[in-house]
Amino acid sequence: MKLVVTIPAYNEENTIAGVIREIPRRIDGLASVEVLVIDDGSTEATVHKARQAGADHVISHTNNEGLGVAFRDGLEAALQLGADIIVNIDGDGQYNGGEIPKLVKPLLENKADLVLGWRDIDNLAFMPKGKKIGNKLATWLTNIASGGKAPIKDAQSGFRAFSKEAALRMHLSGQYTYVQETLMEARYKGLRIEQLPIEFRPRRGSSRLIPNLSSYARRAGRIILATYWNYHPMRVFGFIGGVTLLTGIALGIRVLVHFLQAGVLSPHAPSAIAAALLMATGMQAFILGLFAEVLRKQRIFQEEILYRLRKRESNGQG
Ligand SMILES: Nc1nc2c(ncn2[C@@H]2O[C@H](COP(=O)(O)OP(=O)(O)OP(=O)(O)O)[C@@H](O)[C@H]2O)c(=O)[nH]1
Ligand SMILES: [Mg+2]
Incomplete structure (x- = not known):
């Protein structure tokens, strides 16, 4: 069994090396662990730092195409590399790569197709109130739009594991982000989702994805509605x-x-x-x-x- 860890990154030269070094390269039940960085047109040394820290593969976009496109390319490339499991983790160091074994366990035991790491948003002292509310609203909207028995706890988490079967079933079209669309797809397609609590740390440096909350709400909201519209x-x-x-x-x-x-x-x-x-x-x-x-x-x-x-x-x- 092969694990490919995908890291979408846009101008993360200060954090990408730490993220890569924190990824365990030996995990019980897995024959190999490879790291794939998807550099989305970074204008600084993200790629150089990633290679130095031991990234096995790097895909570079000439221009900044968006996190949704980068994620999609990452899934596709990981499948081509022969991945049986794909873990996605952000390049900003907010998630703890040391928790990857915990995340892949339900997949190795064939108890789930997608494992979502969820953040205890209510108890994150460093997260601004506006962002907490935005997170809750987007998660609520994702739940409303996708139905399903157990509610999704954190639709915006960037730390998740996909079985090969789940990755093959993803047909994504959002450019800006993938986070809600992947969960909606998984639910519409009857994939088994397991949710596990994960660590979440403060961000070093400014957000690459969310310049302001209203623009995030508009762009992510459009993707949620478009996905719903496509299915219903x-x-x-x-x-x-x-x-x-x-x-x-x-x-x-x-x-x-x-x-x-x-x-x-x-x-x-x-x-x-x-x-x-x-x-x-x-x-x-x-x-x-x-x-x-x-x-x-x-x-x-x-x-x-x-x-x-x-x-x-x-x-x-x-
Ligand atoms: N490929 C790609 N990745 C991006 C883009 N914007 C952000 N990212 C990456 O996506 C991940 C999440 O972006 P962040 O800016 O941390 O967004 P966030 O974690 O949702 O929000 P924060 O709480 O502000 O950190 C990071 O690894 C970024 O480098 C982009 O335009 N393209
Ligand atoms: Mg972040």
Whole structure:
């Protein structure tokens, strides 16, 4: 069994070496442990420091493409390297690589497909209140959007372990981040998620990902909604269509009652037009929902093809 530890990094020259050195290279049940750094267009010495500290593989993006893209590339490359388990850890030293054995244990025992390390956010004295609230909100939204029995405790954690099967099943499209989308995918696909408490330390240096909370909320929120929309298009279009259609019908009934009583449309002619437009728009939304459902089913078939292709490639049958 081979473990590949992926580290997405953007300008982490001060911390990346420490992160790499903290990763245990011998873990019970694993024949080898390799480190793969995904440098996302860093403008300083991240790559140099990573190589010096013993990174086995480095992928470099010419430009800064986003954490979501870097994570996706990391998963893909780890599979190509023959990984049976993939652990992702941030390059800023906030997570403790010494906890990797704990994280991979449920995978080695085949008790889970994805192990999520969760931070005890309420008790992190150094985390600003605004960030705590933002974290809770994003986790709540991820839970609402993905259902599932046991609620996810910390959807923003960057320390997690994936079985090969879980990695093969990930079909991600978010550019900015991967954290919520991967959990939603795992839940939609019925993968087994185990959650374990992990250490979380203060960050050295400024956040690379979150310049301010409102921009994070906007960008992560968009990914959560887009993922939900992809999986449940009829719920989204059905809701829009239902609200529009019912408003149109209610307005239409009012106009009709007036017409039956007064014998003339006036002064409700504008309402009659609005009712007709709303009803037509509502019907269109339902029809769009039906088309989107067809596309969703197509995507499921395409994902199955991609899954089988990746599996062959990762088994060296490419
Ligand atoms: N590939 C890539 N990685 C990034 C980018 N921005 C941040 N990262 C990396 O993603 C990890 C998490 O980023 P952080 O800035 O620590 O974000 P965070 O941990 O969610 O938030 P903080 O609490 O502020 O640290 C780190 O390893 C960063 O180097 C990016 O644009 N591209
Ligand atoms: Mg961080």
